[in-house]
Amino acid sequence: MRGSNRTGLIRLALAAVALVTVGCGQRWVEVPEVDGAVKSTASVRAARRAYDGAPPTIPHDDFGAACSACHDAQGISVEGVGYAPANPHAATPEIGQTARCRQCHVFVIEDELFVASNFEGLQQDLRPGGRLNPIAPPTIPHRTLMRSNCVACHVGPGAREEIVTSHPERTRCRQCHVPVTTRATFNSSLGDGPVARDSAR
């Protein structure tokens, strides 16, 4: 690892450790069995976004490396530092070479504001997706556009506990989990019962 990368990672680690120690206001959670590593929570997630759905800002220094070097299809964890989440936008690391991550994700190099703002962003919907019964697969409660790599958030030491999958070995998530695009129920346009439907045939 190059010197500049190390400095950046150490800064990230120090910031993370400071947050872990704040008690019940805590925002980071330690990763079990990985020494000193920490993972995200919903409030960490929110702090890096203008609103739910906005691209997160980049919480570390510019290491001068390609984003996909760490944020590949599965992500990596670094002992004593933390976890580089996978790229949720694709299932392959190759996309990193011909996509431009930084058209949406920007570094934070300034703490102050230019002018104070009255903007209040939309919060994340932390309700779970619907299930038909307790053992049925939950539906996907969020948009899946550019979030097709489920592993990025639902597998791995960085994943928030409440959304970690119990079965990462099953790689085709969408055969059981489907995205909910409407909360309204289906109303048949064919009439109210089997008779009407039969006659429509």
Added chain:
Amino acid sequence: MKRRSFLQVLGTGSAGIAAFSCSDRQQARQIEANQDTLAVDWKKAPCRYCGTGCGVEVGLKDGRIMAVRGDEASPVNRGMLCVKGYHLPAMLYGEDRLRYPMLRNDDGRGFSRISWDEALDLIASKYQEALDQTGPESVAFYGSGQWGVHDGYAVTKWFRGGLRSNNVEPNARLCMASAVMGFMTQFQSDEPMGCYEDFEAGDDFILWGNNMAEMHPVLFSRILANKREKPGVRIVDIGTRRTPTTDYADMYVQFTPNSDLALANGILHLLVKQGNVDTAFIRENVVFRRGIEDLNRIGYGCFGPDGLGTDHSAGSAERYGFSDQGRESSFAELERFLEEYTPARVSEISGVTEQQIHALAEMYGDPGRGTVSLWCMGVNQHVRGTWINNLITDLHLITGKISRPGANPFSLTGQPSACGTAREVGTLSNRLPADYVVNNPEHRAKAEGIWGLPEGTIPARPGYHTMDMFRAFMRGDIKVMWVQTTNPWQSIPNLHRIDRNPDDGTFLIVSDIYPTASTEVADLVLPSAGWVEREGVFGNSERRTQHWEKMVDPPGEAMEDAYQVIQVAKRMGMGNLFPWPEDDWHEPMYEEYRQFGLGGGKDLASYQQIKATRGMMWPVVNGQETRYRYAAGHDPYVQKSRGVHFYKAKGYGEKAALWLRPWHPAAESPDEEYPFWLCTGRILEHWHTGSMTRRVKQLHQAAPNAYVEINRADAAELSIKSGDMVRVVSRRGSVELPAKVDGRGKPPRGSTFIPFFDEAKLANALTLDAMDNISKEPDFKKCAVRIEQV
């Protein structure tokens, strides 16, 4: 480092329960208790920033904007946005929004709140007084490519039809005017023939002075996606410095500023020499033209010869009125004209290797590959901007690579309605809607007919173009100027020439949503409604007309730009120009405007159509949009048997004009005293003068201030480290700012770059007010500076 060590961790998944964050639990409980907090209503709108015109869905709750998301139904961006687009919602919520009309105090210091009635009465009386005393040439309106269609239309109708003045200009003169004149001189009709589907259909994408990765990120993503799917797709970055775009290019072609003219001629030279021209296409569709080329006759239109550092002072005048005169030419004359642009000579002028010139000629000349040329400010903000627009299009005309999917010259626009408002409505000083111009009596008659005005109402003489307009305002020849939706006291080149003393006897009105460098020097400041705080229509780079509805109330007493104008017109007894009900004027005004283009190949979609769709590309005939203009099977004005038909170019026998255009040097080049080139421009995070984007936390914190990019070797020679404060000095001014070495842009030796968004570090204090001879668009990309240690 443990790669994929999560597999170990998964074995202990049950420990996760204990690790559930308590703040998350609190938040989840709150949401559970009040599920309604997440009930958001989504409505469609085009993005407020660049000319791409991405579709967004605006998330609304309790009269506030809570979020946006990329509109998956939009054919422009298909759900994707850039960092500016994603952060749109915060743009309207800066604490210092202008809320009330504010009048400068009598002592000249500070402003006091007045009522709208007082403000509108005052504007009406100031305009009337100027009209009475000094005539219609002494009033002016300076608007914007960020105006919605209604704003521009209201102003152009009021000015030309009511005040009888053509002194209407948009900031698009600083931005798109060269592209306008490029298309007008070649096709006698403005705007591109292609559309964004070229980004999937094309094979080779040649970017002329265009940092597309930062300026049009979503469109650049479409090219990158094409490249992923078709490995043969190539991107060529022709530029004067390395940018983030260069990282994705298959070939980077670096040229000396202004020598793109020589490079394009060099490519033409090889195409002709090697016979890689489409003779049949040329015979059927192309005529040849040649204009005035004498540098001493043309000049550069700078404010005055003093401090220019060049011998080419001809044409330096208070009013730059050079007028090109075209004459017929021929293919034989073109061959002779191109003789001197051999690879060796072009290489000498431009610094481009002969090998690269040959490579470019092979790309353009290969009939089996779809070639798309793309350009924006590098080509338009150019002392010979119309010429280089012509030459790039010439490359497509001579090879027949035009008006078909994946083969087109495509000019990108920088503002959300530069096309829709500045160009289509025609808010440039010589234009009327739908390609009509004021100096054509038939065109004036058409406008007077639609507007129900007596013959002879619209003056025939074009008004001041932007640079002359500001010069006239500083001289006092213009007495009253109203500025809307733009910030000229930060964006006009050679800013010190317009240092304004509010006591100078003229009257300046500025309408905006935030305080800016321009409201600072105004006499009267008006609060405007921004973006989705009002209903509106934008037209994007691909001829797509997009509508959005009013979604939230503006703060305080802020009011929509067009409505401000209508209220003043009514006070001046010109209410007949706006005869529609106060609560329902958007649709009838648009439908009146639409009459200009119907049947002429500039047919806009109806209001109901643009309300119901994600916009439509004109010409829209029988409810069908047009993806490729002039092309049979696409454009309803072209007969099926015809192939390509440039039917708008009546003056050229309905053919396109290939112009012979020579190379000229820049107005000011580096010398011993000022040894560096200075280029200015935008960066990804900030839009124009930053008045909106700097008020967004994430954008400001990513790019808090301007800097000067310097080459590493130059910095070492000057003993400057990245981050050191330096003073950049030109013949016109100086500015102190931090140096940046090996930042996102990397200028070559002898070149520098400063972004212009920062009102505390004004790039335009340094720039030169030299301009294009035909479009009168100033060149923000080339002047000479020196760098001093602070």
